[in-house]
Amino acid sequence: MLDPANSGIILRRIRNSNEFVVVTTAAPTFAKAPASPLPAGGICCDLHPGVQSNDVLLPYLEDYWADTVVQRGVHALDTIGYPVNAPLTCRPDWRIAGAKPGTSLERVQADALDTFGLSHAIANCIYGVQLLFSEDMAKAFARAINSWIAAEWLAKEPRLRASIVVPTQSPEFAAEEIDYWAQDKRFVQVLMIVMDEMPLGRRNYWPIYEAAARNGLPVGIHAGSAYKNPVTPVGWPSYLVEDYGAQSLAFQSMTTSLICEGVFQKFPDLKVVFLESGVTWLPAHLWRLTKFWRGMRSEIPWVTEPPWEVARRHIRLSAQPLDLPDGEAAAATLERICEHMRSDEMFLFATDYPHWQYDGMQALPAGLSQDLIRKMMIDNPRATYPRL
Amino acid sequence: MTEPARAREKHVVATLAEMPPGSRKLVTIGTREIALFNIDGEFFAVLDRCPHQKGSLCKGQLIGLVESEEPGRYRFSRPQQIVRCPWHGWEFDLRTGQSRVDPSSIRVRPYAVEVTDGAALKEGPYRAEVFDVAVENQYVVISL
Numbered sequence: 001m002l003d004p005a006n007s008g009i010i011l012r013r014i015r016n017s018n019e020f021v022v023v024t025t026a027a028p029t030f031a032k033a034p035a036s037p038l039p040a041g042g043i044c045c046d047l048h049p050g051v052q053s054n055d056v057l058l059p060y061l062e063d064y065w066a067d068t069v070v071q072r073g074v075h076a077l078d079t080i081g082y083p084v085n086a087p088l089t090c091r092p093d094w095r096i097a098g099a100k101p102g103t104s105l106e107r108v109q110a111d112a113l114d115t116f117g118l119s120h121a122i123a124n125c126i127y128g129v130q131l132l133f134s135e136d137m138a139k140a141f142a143r144a145i146n147s148w149i150a151a152e153w154l155a156k157e158p159r160l161r162a163s164i165v166v167p168t169q170s171p172e173f174a175a176e177e178i179d180y181w182a183q184d185k186r187f188v189q190v191l192m193i194v195m196d197e198m199p200l201g202r203r204n205y206w207p208i209y210e211a212a213a214r215n216g217l218p219v220g221i222h223a224g225s226a227y228k229n230p231v232t233p234v235g236w237p238s239y240l241v242e243d244y245g246a247q248s249l250a251f252q253s254m255t256t257s258l259i260c261e262g263v264f265q266k267f268p269d270l271k272v273v274f275l276e277s278g279v280t281w282l283p284a285h286l287w288r289l290t291k292f293w294r295g296m297r298s299e300i301p302w303v304t305e306p307p308w309e310v311a312r313r314h315i316r317l318s319a320q321p322l323d324l325p326d327g328e329a330a331a332a333t334l335e336r337i338c339e340h341m342r343s344d345e346m347f348l349f350a351t352d353y354p355h356w357q358y359d360g361m362q363a364l365p366a367g368l369s370q371d372l373i374r375k376m377m378i379d380n381p382r383a384t385y386p387r388l
Numbered sequence: 389m390t391e392p393a394r395a396r397e398k399h400v401v402a403t404l405a406e407m408p409p410g411s412r413k414l415v416t417i418g419t420r421e422i423a424l425f426n427i428d429g430e431f432f433a434v435l436d437r438c439p440h441q442k443g444s445l446c447k448g449q450l451i452g453l454v455e456s457e458e459p460g461r462y463r464f465s466r467p468q469q470i471v472r473c474p475w476h477g478w479e480f481d482l483r484t485g486q487s488r489v490d491p492s493s494i495r496v497r498p499y500a501v502e503v504t505d506g507a508a509l510k511e512g513p514y515r516a517e518v519f520d521v522a523v524e525n526q527y528v529v530i531s532l
Contacts, residue, residue, distance in 0.1 A: 203460075262459025294440075294489040295477030301456035301463075306490065 036331070036364045042377035043388060044121035046222075046275045046318040046350035047112055049153055050102030051076065051127045051145070060144040060151070065137065077128030077141070081224050086240060087356050094354040101354040105156055112353040113159050116363070120381075120388055121351070122188060122220075123153055123162040124275060130168055130193050130226040138167035139177070146181055154186045161388065163191035163220050171204060175211035182215035188387040189218050189273065194250040195225035201254070201261030213267040216386055218316070221254060223247040223276040248323070251277040252285045255311060259289070262302045264314045271384055273316045276352060278323040280333070283340035286311050312343050316384050319376055320352035320363060330365030335372065348384060349377040396500075396531040400516035404503055404526035407431075414446040417532060422499060424528065425450070425482060427468045431501040432482035433530050434471070439487075439494055443475035451479070453488075500531045 051057065053076045058066045068074065078100075082089045090101030094111050102108065113121060125145055132138040145165045153160050164181045166174035174190075181187045190212045198204060200221065212219045223244075230236045231246045233253075251274055258264065258272060286308035293300075293307050303310065324330040338344040351363055364373060382388050401415040401424060413424045414436055421436040423446035436446045452467040470479050470488065479488035480496045487494035506523045514521070514529070521527060 266459055297489050298451065298454040298479060300459075301454045302459045302461075304456075 036366050036368045036373055038116060038361065038364065039370075039374060039377060040117040041119040042116060042349055043381035043385075044112065044116065044118050044351045044353070045273065045348040045381055045384075046320065047108065047121040047123055047353045048102050048355065049105075049108065049123045049125050049149065050100045050354070051125065051148075052100050052103045056152075057141070057144040057148055060147040062140055062143075065140040065144075068137075077131060079128045079131060079224065079227065080240070081243060082126065082355075083240065088240070088244060089356070090354040091356040091359070094356075105153060108160075108353065109157060112351050113157070116351055116361070118159060118351075120159050120161055121353075122385070123149060123160050124191055124220060124222055125149060125162070125165055126193075126222060126224055127165070128226075129165055130196055130224075131228075132167075132169065135167060135170040135173060138169045139173045142167045142173075142177055143180075146177070146187075150181075150184060150186070161186055161188045161385075163187070163189040164217070165191050166208060168192055168196050168205065168208065168226075171207040175207040178208070178211035178215060178217065182211075182217060185387050187217075188385045189220045191220050191222060193224035193226060194221050194247060194254055194274075194277070195227075195229060195231060197226060197228050199254065199257035199261070201257030201259070201263050203261070206263070206266065209263055209267050209270055213270050216269075218271040218273050218384055220273045220275050221251075221277075223251075225250075247276070248278045248281045252281055255282075255285060255315065256289055256307075258314075259303060259307045259310050260293075260300050262300065264310050265302045270314060271316060272314055273318065273348065273384060275318045275350070276321065276355070277317055278321055279317050279319060279347060280323045280337055282311070282317065282346075283308075283337060286341075308341070312341055312346065316346055316348055316380070318350035318352070319347045320350040320355075321357045322365065324365060328367060331367035331369075334365060334368060338372065344372055344375050345380050345383065347376050348381050398504075398509075398512070398514040398529050398531050400509065400514055400519050400521060400527045401530050402528040403519070404528060407528055412446055414444070415530070417530065420532075421446075422530060423448075423471070424501065424530070425471070427482070431503065431528060432469070433499040433501045434480065434482060434485055435497040435499070437496070438473040438475065438478060438480075439496055440473065440476060440478050443473040445471050445473055445480065445496065447474045448472045449474070453481070502529050502531070503527070504529045 054069050084100055096104050129138050129141045142165045149162045164178055164187050166177045168174055178190055225231050231243050289307045324333045399417045402413055407426045409426050409429050411426050415422050415424050422433050423436040425432045436444050438445055448471040450468040451470045453465045453470055455463045469482050471482055472479050485496045485498035504527055506521050506525045509521050
């Protein structure tokens with residue numbers, strides 16, 4: 001939040017002339033709000049290790065694909081969702097000179113694990129595997145990324161856990177990838193993105209949910225797009241801020257899709273974790289969905305209870321970004337959202353490292369009850385992720 | 389001293405002849421408006437007021453009971469025995485008054501309906517504000 005009192009630019013007119021000089025009163029600063037004190041031993045449910053380039057994956061790619069990446073000059077699978085230099089992509093004090101955000105284990109340890117006193121953090125590698133059009137190439141990249149995470153991150157830092165990156169282009173390949181890595185207990189979740197090739201409740205994706213369920217893994221659904229569909233329901237926006245703002249619309253649509261298509265009836269033990277989804281849209285959307293379900297439930301008779309009940313049981317959300325009002329109203333609003341959902345078990349603490357969602361230690365708003373903080377940081381993650 | 393259970397009041401609301409299968413009628417008993425349906429020869433009556441926002445169920449569409457054991461599988465039974473409120477589509481089981489959208493907490497009041505010979509009606513107490521009951525006819529009777 002820009003503090004206008006400290007960021008002003010003043011045009012001062014030079015006496016007896018029509019010229020102005022620009023006087024900058026101060027560098028922009030950010031309004032300080034006291035952060036909630038965080039208990040030690042918290043669990044961060046969304047942290048992003050960065051991939052510097054495909055070079056780091058070469059040792060983990062099958063020979064053919066490693067050679068192909070070099071021969072074709074396949075560039076890094078960074079997406080327009082997180083342009084490297086965009087403010088959103090990395091907090092200024094978390095940037096690494098000469099390297100992409102999140103690419104240093106030492107910095108993850110210092111900036112996130114140590115600073116926030118975390119017992120665990122779940123590494124969600126957001127690399128554009130879902131953007132590829134070849135199922136086989138996606139399969140190769142997913143395997144390489146998971147192997148790289150295991151060797152370069154999990155093996156070197158015992159506080160880290162990870163999500164399994166899967167080639168959703170082929171749900172069969174994705175299920176194989178899940179079964180393969182589920183043997184490694186440091187992988188605690190399956191990772192998908194919210195805007196893939198089709199709505200995530202469609203039966204096309206059910207082999208992924210079946211594999212997750214049989215291995216006792218939640219499915220994390222992260223903000224992001226495979227960019228195979230426009231990011232708004234009526235087409236492409238012009239600006240990054242529109243793209244990022246539209247993510248919560250996609251999460252609303254996927255909430256609807258997962259519930260209405262019957263994913264939670266088919267897989268009654270499945271938990272889905274929305275990552276970087278924002279949270280305050282949730283009750284309003286579920287009120288709407290529940291209202292219209294009442295009138296149209298005979299279309300989807302497998303949904304035998306109000307959708308908001310299904311959501312309360314099966315859906316969890318990481319609590320960064322926190323789309324709350326500024327200042328003192330923030331904590332009260334988050335508590336109110338819990339009241340609306342009749343649950344304080346849905347929200348999971350996240351640093352969202354290295355994305356720029358807040359400054360300093362202000363990952364949770366000031367004034368939040370210690371009970372809710374403890375639930376978000378410790379109890380809820382443990383209940384959501386049996387492997388933690 | 390306990391009083392004997394009060395016999396339910398019987399109200400003659402229609403002649404059988406005017407209510408063939410597939411017909412429906414809004415009837416008034418005192419201050420109550422009641423939706424009366426003949427579905428394949430069986431009569432059903434519910435309070436004509438959706439518990440949601442008081443829509444008239446007598447104007448609602450009749451559908452079957454749609455249930456499911458798993459996504460994509462539909463089990464269809466009891467055709468026409470569910471009424472949908474014309475306003476927001478809430479479904480009510482005409483036999484029990486229970487809502488299909490939230491059976492544990494939402495329901496509309498059902499009433500017992502029977503078809504009775506005029507001769508039998510002549511014997512017992514009944515109310516028929518708008519009918520002259522004839523021995524040779526049959527009547528639709530709602531008990532309150």
